[in-house]
Amino acid sequence: MLPRVTTVADLSTxxxxxxxxxxxxxxxxxxxxxxxxxxxPHVKAHKCTALAREQARRGHTHxxxxxxxxxxxxxxxxxxxxxxxxxxxVDAGRLRALADCEALVTVAVDSDATVDxxxxxxxxxxxxxxxxxxxRCGCAPEDAPRLxxxxxxxxMEVRGVMGYEGHxxxxxxxxxxxxxxxxxxxxxxxxxxxxGGEIVSxxxxxxxxxxxxxxxxxxxxxxxxDGDYGKLGLPFRRALAIVATVIHANERWSVxxxxxxxxxxxxxxxxxxDADVLFCSDEHLTFTPHGRARVGDRILVWPAHVDPTVAYxxxxxxxxxxxxxxxxxxxxxxxxxxxxxxxxxxxxxxxxTRRGK
Amino acid sequence: MLPRVTTVADLSTxxxxxxxxxxxxxxxxxxxxxxxxxxxPHVKAHKCTALAREQARRGHTHxxxxxxxxxxxxxxxxxxxxxxxxxxxVDAGRLRALADCEALVTVAVDSDATVDxxxxxxxxxxxxxxxxxxxRCGCAPEDAPRLxxxxxxxxMEVRGVMGYEGHxxxxxxxxxxxxxxxxxxxxxxxxxxxxGGEIVSxxxxxxxxxxxxxxxxxxxxxxxxDGDYGKLGLPFRRALAIVATVIHANERWSVxxxxxxxxxxxxxxxxxxDADVLFCSDEHLTFTPHGRARVGDRILVWPAHVDPTVAYxxxxxxxxxxxxxxxxxxxxxxxxxxxxxxxxxxxxxxxxTRRGK
Numbered sequence: 001m002l003p004r005v006t007t008v009a010d011l012s013t014x015x016x017x018x019x020x021x022x023x024x025x026x027x028x029x030x031x032x033x034x035x036x037x038x039x040x041p042h043v044k045a046h047k048c049t050a051l052a053r054e055q056a057r058r059g060h061t062h063x064x065x066x067x068x069x070x071x072x073x074x075x076x077x078x079x080x081x082x083x084x085x086x087x088x089x090v091d092a093g094r095l096r097a098l099a100d101c102e103a104l105v106t107v108a109v110d111s112d113a114t115v116d117x118x119x120x121x122x123x124x125x126x127x128x129x130x131x132x133x134x135x136r137c138g139c140a141p142e143d144a145p146r147l148x149x150x151x152x153x154x155x156m157e158v159r160g161v162m163g164y165e166g167h168x169x170x171x172x173x174x175x176x177x178x179x180x181x182x183x184x185x186x187x188x189x190x191x192x193x194x195x196g197g198e199i200v201s202x203x204x205x206x207x208x209x210x211x212x213x214x215x216x217x218x219x220x221x222x223x224x225x226d227g228d229y230g231k232l233g234l235p236f237r238r239a240l241a242i243v244a245t246v247i248h249a250n251e252r253w254s255v256x257x258x259x260x261x262x263x264x265x266x267x268x269x270x271x272x273x274d275a276d277v278l279f280c281s282d283e284h285l286t287f288t289p290h291g292r293a294r295v296g297d298r299i300l301v302w303p304a305h306v307d308p309t310v311a312y313x314x315x316x317x318x319x320x321x322x323x324x325x326x327x328x329x330x331x332x333x334x335x336x337x338x339x340x341x342x343x344x345x346x347x348x349x350x351x352x353t354r355r356g357k
Numbered sequence: 358m359l360p361r362v363t364t365v366a367d368l369s370t371x372x373x374x375x376x377x378x379x380x381x382x383x384x385x386x387x388x389x390x391x392x393x394x395x396x397x398p399h400v401k402a403h404k405c406t407a408l409a410r411e412q413a414r415r416g417h418t419h420x421x422x423x424x425x426x427x428x429x430x431x432x433x434x435x436x437x438x439x440x441x442x443x444x445x446x447v448d449a450g451r452l453r454a455l456a457d458c459e460a461l462v463t464v465a466v467d468s469d470a471t472v473d474x475x476x477x478x479x480x481x482x483x484x485x486x487x488x489x490x491x492x493r494c495g496c497a498p499e500d501a502p503r504l505x506x507x508x509x510x511x512x513m514e515v516r517g518v519m520g521y522e523g524h525x526x527x528x529x530x531x532x533x534x535x536x537x538x539x540x541x542x543x544x545x546x547x548x549x550x551x552x553g554g555e556i557v558s559x560x561x562x563x564x565x566x567x568x569x570x571x572x573x574x575x576x577x578x579x580x581x582x583d584g585d586y587g588k589l590g591l592p593f594r595r596a597l598a599i600v601a602t603v604i605h606a607n608e609r610w611s612v613x614x615x616x617x618x619x620x621x622x623x624x625x626x627x628x629x630x631d632a633d634v635l636f637c638s639d640e641h642l643t644f645t646p647h648g649r650a651r652v653g654d655r656i657l658v659w660p661a662h663v664d665p666t667v668a669y670x671x672x673x674x675x676x677x678x679x680x681x682x683x684x685x686x687x688x689x690x691x692x693x694x695x696x697x698x699x700x701x702x703x704x705x706x707x708x709x710t711r712r713g714k
Contacts, residue, residue, distance in 0.1 A: 066640045088604040113652035137605040247445040248494040260665040266622035283423045295470035307639045308617040
């Protein structure tokens with residue numbers, strides 16, 4: 001029998017740990033700034049229906065997703081009031097799965113091919129995705145009205161436009177971030193006039209309070225935060241860490257059991273308080289503590305980028321505060337990860353399992 | 358009803374695809390160089406018992422693992438002849454799970470704390486892990502005999518030593534790679550004399566043919582390969598790609614549905630044949646094809662680092678050759694990922710499900 005887990009330090013490692021105080025404050029802070037449908041939380045950052053339910057409880061019942069699997073999972077969790085796939089797909093099977101959801105599902109389209117695939121597979125509502133200077137998806141502004149007509153001719157409702165100013169969201173200088181966002185949103189607003197519909201969907205955590213043109217903001221990282229967004233001086237606190245165990249310690253360096261398979265590394269190394277991170281291996285993190293670490297010590301590792309970090313983990317553990325001494329009070333499944341849309345017949349998995357039951 | 362998948366281009370994306378011809382050649386090439394127990398394949402690179410079974414079929418029935426979950430999964434798959442946890446842990450529950458395996462399990466130790474934890478939780482055999490100049494785990498050479506005595510006094514067999522020359526395995530210049538490896542192995546051989554036992558375990562894909570001192574080589578990446586190892590001129594071919602779908606194409610760039618949650622990024626961007634990769638987002642890859650891409654095209658994305666790439670995926674699909682036109686002939690579960698050791702009572706999951714059944 002394993003001992004009953006009571007504190008973060010008792011968890012087997014590596015494990016995702018959420019500081020529920022910080023999470024609640026982040027959710028409340030955002031809800032005060034962008035109440036109700038002004039925020040369309042993006043679930044790609046946390047991939048967790050239990051966390052989405054906390055956002056819905058605060059009045060944000062419209063969600064943004066990056067994959068059909070996220071949409072289907074939200075719908076099955078009873079969170080299907082108004083779901084936006086803010087991404088393009090031409091996968092017929094997955095589009096049909098979206099069309100079959102007991103939910104209002106809207107899909108982003110930016111080309112003839114994506115409009116036609118949506119229409120052919122039963123999608124009933126779209127947004128025209130417009131390029132707003134990030135070199136990724138989104139049609140050219142002059143193409144938008146034609147695509148909207150094409151969608152309407154195919155029997156779909158065009159609810160409006162979206163455009164993601166992803167090149168702006170992490171700019172450290174607030175004035176420059178604002179300028180880039182304004183430039184992007186001026187384009188999006190012009191296109192919205194030509195497309196029609198009510199929705200102008202855009203934005204992210206880095207631009208949530210300076211994107212005035214969008215009718216709704218697609219922020220997601222604000223809930224858990226990460227090292228990169230932490231540099232912007234936003235009113236959101238880091239709420240997600242990986243608890244790790246020191247497995248080696250000598251006078252020059254120490255090693256914890258948290259590596260490349262526990263953290264997204266595209267934004268570089270994670271941070272450890274009172275220590276310098278030297279490098280990460282598959283299952284190791286070599287660091288130099290400012291004090292002396294001992295084998296068996298628990299440390300918290302703060303990932304640089306939340307989204308690809310969460311996607312490595314099956315669950316996140318909830319603690320009643322910061323630090324490794326906090327009590328573990330709940331455990332949430334990261335139930336939206338992967339890409340395969342679960343078969344229709346399977347029962348809805350329970351997202352939250354309170355410990356001790 | 359989804360159509361029956363027949364070719365790589367029919368797969369929903371992103372999906373891991375293994376070229377079975379390249380895989381078989383890689384496995385055969387390594388088996389010719391290091392037959393039988395001269396190779397102790399490291400499963401951390403593929404995390405797949407079905408692939409491990411292919412290695413065992415070629416005579417390599419002793420395996421290396423980085424996590425207790427990998428060890429327990431191998432044992433339950435009937436691959437427990439001789440399993441080495443080439444990593445330190447002080448997790449009592451997981452050590453007991455290793456001790457309870459129906460398998461010969463040997464654990465790496467490098468400190469009083471790791472020796473004591475192994476002994477206290479029923480581990481019967483250890484290797485003394487020696488630092489060979491990579492700043493990670495491994496005891497100081499002068500500590501090794503004392504740790505071996507401590508392990509023996511606690512009733513454990515000391516089967517020998519291990520040491521990983523991880524700082525050498527990716528050095529592009531072969532002469533320099535050889536020199537660093539030789540330096541590391543001279544240290545390890547000296548320590549082996551003071552420790553006793555039969556085993557000197559070391560090495561990786563980059564040093565498999567120039568590490569003459571080790572009695573067994575812990576190579577893993579050679580089976581599937583990746584962009585980084587591909588630069589070394591080794592006789593192993595790239596066998597693992599991610600098939601992705603082009604979801605946006607314009608005259609200046611294209612976008613595929615394969616991003617940061619489908620690939621380890623610690624070694625940088627992946628590669629696409631006949632294209633330049635610009636940047637990766639969570640679920641997007643922006644690239645410039647040398648020709649013109651069209652929405653719906655399938656492309657193969659070659660990851661820079663295999664280990665953290667595989668760990669993002671639930672399955673790998675097996676194709677009977679290279680390219681998106683190859684037939685999909687099988688599907689293997691990536692069944693060793695994550696860290697939680699599955700509960701004792703669950704039945705062994707089937708690792709391989711032939712399509713069409």
